[in-house]
Amino acid sequence: MNKLLSIITFISIAILAISGLQAVWFTDKPLTGIPLTIHCVVAPVAAIAFVFWSIIHVGRHSQRIGPSSKERLNRFSFWGMLTLAIPMILTIVLCMFPIFNPAQQKSLIHWHYYTSLGLTILAVIFILTRTKSPA
Amino acid sequence: MNNKHQYFNLINRSLILAIGILLSHPLEDALGQNYRTDSHSTYTHVISLYDSDGLLIDYKDKFSAEPYSPTMTCGKCHDTEKIHHGWHFNALYGNHSGREGEPWIWTDPKTFTQIPITYRDWIGSFKPSNFGLSQWQMMQQFGRHMPGQIAQKSDLNSPEPGINRTHITGNLEVDCMMCHSHSNRYNPDEWAKQVANENFKWAPTAALGLATILGETKDAPIDYDPEFDEFGDSGVSMPTTKYDQNKFEANGRVFFDVVRMPKNESCYQCHTNHSVDEKSPERYHRDLDVHIQAGMNCSDCHRHGLDHQVSRNYVGESQNHPNLKNDTLTCQQCHIGDQSGSPSELAGRLGAPIAKHKGIPPIHFDRLTCTACHSGPWPEQSQFKVQTSMAHSLGLAKEDRSPDDLPHIIEPVFVENKDGQIEPRRMFWPSYWAVIEADSIKPLPIDKMDSLAKWLKPIVADEEGSSSHKTFHKMTEAQLKTGLAKLQNTLSDSQKAAYVDGVTIHQLNNDVLESKKDSSLNTYSWALAHDVRPAGQSLGVRGCVDCHSVDAPFFFSDVKNQSLYENSEIISTPMTQLQNIDHTQTINFAKSFTFRSLFKALLIGCTILLSLLVIIYFSKWLFKLTQALHNE
Numbered sequence: 001m002n003k004l005l006s007i008i009t010f011i012s013i014a015i016l017a018i019s020g021l022q023a024v025w026f027t028d029k030p031l032t033g034i035p036l037t038i039h040c041v042v043a044p045v046a047a048i049a050f051v052f053w054s055i056i057h058v059g060r061h062s063q064r065i066g067p068s069s070k071e072r073l074n075r076f077s078f079w080g081m082l083t084l085a086i087p088m089i090l091t092i093v094l095c096m097f098p099i100f101n102p103a104q105q106k107s108l109i110h111w112h113y114y115t116s117l118g119l120t121i122l123a124v125i126f127i128l129t130r131t132k133s134p135a
Numbered sequence: 136m137n138n139k140h141q142y143f144n145l146i147n148r149s150l151i152l153a154i155g156i157l158l159s160h161p162l163e164d165a166l167g168q169n170y171r172t173d174s175h176s177t178y179t180h181v182i183s184l185y186d187s188d189g190l191l192i193d194y195k196d197k198f199s200a201e202p203y204s205p206t207m208t209c210g211k212c213h214d215t216e217k218i219h220h221g222w223h224f225n226a227l228y229g230n231h232s233g234r235e236g237e238p239w240i241w242t243d244p245k246t247f248t249q250i251p252i253t254y255r256d257w258i259g260s261f262k263p264s265n266f267g268l269s270q271w272q273m274m275q276q277f278g279r280h281m282p283g284q285i286a287q288k289s290d291l292n293s294p295e296p297g298i299n300r301t302h303i304t305g306n307l308e309v310d311c312m313m314c315h316s317h318s319n320r321y322n323p324d325e326w327a328k329q330v331a332n333e334n335f336k337w338a339p340t341a342a343l344g345l346a347t348i349l350g351e352t353k354d355a356p357i358d359y360d361p362e363f364d365e366f367g368d369s370g371v372s373m374p375t376t377k378y379d380q381n382k383f384e385a386n387g388r389v390f391f392d393v394v395r396m397p398k399n400e401s402c403y404q405c406h407t408n409h410s411v412d413e414k415s416p417e418r419y420h421r422d423l424d425v426h427i428q429a430g431m432n433c434s435d436c437h438r439h440g441l442d443h444q445v446s447r448n449y450v451g452e453s454q455n456h457p458n459l460k461n462d463t464l465t466c467q468q469c470h471i472g473d474q475s476g477s478p479s480e481l482a483g484r485l486g487a488p489i490a491k492h493k494g495i496p497p498i499h500f501d502r503l504t505c506t507a508c509h510s511g512p513w514p515e516q517s518q519f520k521v522q523t524s525m526a527h528s529l530g531l532a533k534e535d536r537s538p539d540d541l542p543h544i545i546e547p548v549f550v551e552n553k554d555g556q557i558e559p560r561r562m563f564w565p566s567y568w569a570v571i572e573a574d575s576i577k578p579l580p581i582d583k584m585d586s587l588a589k590w591l592k593p594i595v596a597d598e599e600g601s602s603s604h605k606t607f608h609k610m611t612e613a614q615l616k617t618g619l620a621k622l623q624n625t626l627s628d629s630q631k632a633a634y635v636d637g638v639t640i641h642q643l644n645n646d647v648l649e650s651k652k653d654s655s656l657n658t659y660s661w662a663l664a665h666d667v668r669p670a671g672q673s674l675g676v677r678g679c680v681d682c683h684s685v686d687a688p689f690f691f692s693d694v695k696n697q698s699l700y701e702n703s704e705i706i707s708t709p710m711t712q713l714q715n716i717d718h719t720q721t722i723n724f725a726k727s728f729t730f731r732s733l734f735k736a737l738l739i740g741c742t743i744l745l746s747l748l749v750i751i752y753f754s755k756w757l758f759k760l761t762q763a764l765h766n767e
Contacts, residue, residue: 085745098493103497
């Protein structure tokens with residue numbers, strides 16, 4: 001179950017990253033069309049999966065750890081992901097409410113980009129530095 | 136006309152000319168010198184009237200007084216040569232066409248013709264010469280809603296087709312008072328009557344109410360030359376100008392109630408749009424443009440200098456018109472502006488409310504024009520039939536007006552423009568008889584239309600017996616076949632008769648009617664900007680679902696062809712096709728909005744849970760840290 005949740009979480013994060021970042025890196029246009037549809041469909045799945053995955057793993061990552069730098073890096077990436085996920089989701093949710101004007105929304109979308117880029121990098125680090133659960 | 140009076144008039148005119156040259160009237164010294172006051176107040180124009188030869192008019196002459204010439208009269212102090220190259224008069228110069236606009240539409244219900252013609256380089260329109268029309272014929276047909284001649288006769292470099300009766304009718308000069316008259320005494324209906332009577336030269340005088348014009352040049356034979364008929368020997372009666380003596384002051388001058396910035400009513404004379412659709416509310420329920428309701432004038436935004444290059448205020452206009460610097464008068468510039476830019480780029484000009492557009496994703500401002508959400512009627516599943524002044528002679532009193540009057544124009548149709556933005560447009564389907572030669576489709580010249588009309592014997596029946604309200608009946612198959620067969624008989628073997636019906640072409644092949652779509656044919660559409668609806672009545676005010684729902688007309692209505700042929704195939708074009716976007720993808724995206732509220736709630740829930748996790752474990756860590764520090 002834990003493994004399945006981890007797979008869903010990281011695959012959905014990968015899909016979001018590819019669909020979102022390709023627009024910025026390769027088209028230089030706002031996210032539209034099929035990539036936007038994929039992004040919007042996968043986003044809630046990723047959000048729910050990430051929350052449950054975090055709840056399951058947060059205990060493990062709050063325990064005392066050994067002196068290994070790999071372990072430290074792994075813990076850093078976990079807490080980094082958890083922290084960045086909050087502004088990443090908030091920046092896009094806030095755009096959906098009649099609070100910010102288009103210029104402010106553009107700033108929020110920029111922040112959404114930077115936080116999601118950071119989260120993606122941390123997710124990669126997390127996978128590369130993962131160790132087997134003591135359980 | 137009395138020969139004696141003609142004789143005396145000739146002597147009088149010669150004397151006036153001689154005296155004028157000798158004494159040099161002070162105002163004539165001012166010719167082309169641009170007299171100016173540079174004040175915001177209006178200069179009181181009490182002026183002398185001059186005829187087209189530049190001679191002072193003898194207004195007391197009841198038999199042979201000449202009509203006044205706006206060019207010569209106003210030209211004493213204003214640079215009319217420069218003014219005559221302005222937007223309203225410069226179509227023939229052709230080098231500043233700009234964005235596609237409303238063309239002149241030649242309509243003829245007897246031959247089921249509605250064809251866009253203009254001198255401007257607008258895609259989908261025809262040049263008048265393609266249709267066998269001369270400048271003079273353009274004036275005769277459309278001068279009713281034209282503020283004067285679009286170009287001087289001398290501007291033509293090559294001989295043009297069609298009829299030219301200018302030597303009889305005179306020039307339809309640019310009439311300054313059509314726009315600059317402050318008084319309702321200026322009578323556009325009288326102008327149109329004089330144009331219809333082919334009294335071109337007399338139209339400005341009659342419209343301003345300076346004189347009564349008796350007679351018309353319409354019946355004069357084309358070989359008639361007034362220059363050689365000074366004493367009326369030919370029996371042809373030319374119009375006479377009887378000036379209203381009360382209009383003249385003791386010094387022979389006339390008060391012209393001139394206003395620098397034209398009144399809205401003057402603009403509306405040629406730029407009214409009137410919905411005639413059954414779905415439209417009654418006229419008294421309709422609102423005018425929000426800017427007008429707020430007390431603004433058309434000329435507050437549509438400005439120009441002495442050159443009369445009236446700004447149209449679409450985005451990118453200054454690229455089409457290098458001399459124009461009107462980007463500060465676009466919707467964006469007044470309502471959004473650039474708050475970090477130079478003072479001239481700040482929003483709020485003329486007290487414009489600054490648009491917040493809170494919650495509207497930025498992509499909307501890349502892909503939509505302002506008018507897409509704010510202009511024209513609120514879109515419905517079918518478009519609205521609309522009539523315009525230029526196309527339907529609105530503003531002129533007629534008792535047989537009908538919603539079926541040609542041309543059949545619809546609005547709003549949302550189309551992707553050259554800049555990749557979706558904008559609302561008015562659209563119609565050109566219908567005309569044509570000759571196909573070497574795969575080239577050419578409209579039938581106008582001089583062949585009379586014969587066609589006889590062959591087609593149209594039915595324009597009175598509705599309800601005695602009623603004068605006429606109903607347009609579409610062309611029957613029998614009429615179409617007859618027209619094609621008869622027209623074919625007048626053509627050479629290499630030519631083929633055809634009837635263009637929007638994007639379909641009908642031809643006879645061995646007496647069998649063949650209809651097929653032709654990719655070279657297209658509709659004609661032009662952007663609509665007015666009437667502007669206020670923010671509270673713009674698309675999206677009720678939420679995203681105004682457009683992003685599966686039945687939203689903005690994306691998911693069909694545009695049906697408006698054919699003048701009764702058996703024409705109904706061609707439905709999805710709005711998404713005109714917008715150059717994928718229909719399936721758009722509908723799937725619209726469906727996703729059903730779950731939008733749930734989506735938002737879910738994401739907020741996730742954010743709260745993640746925040747709680749971080750706060751709890753951060754607090755725990757902080758607690759442990761302080762305990763450790765305490766123990767040490």
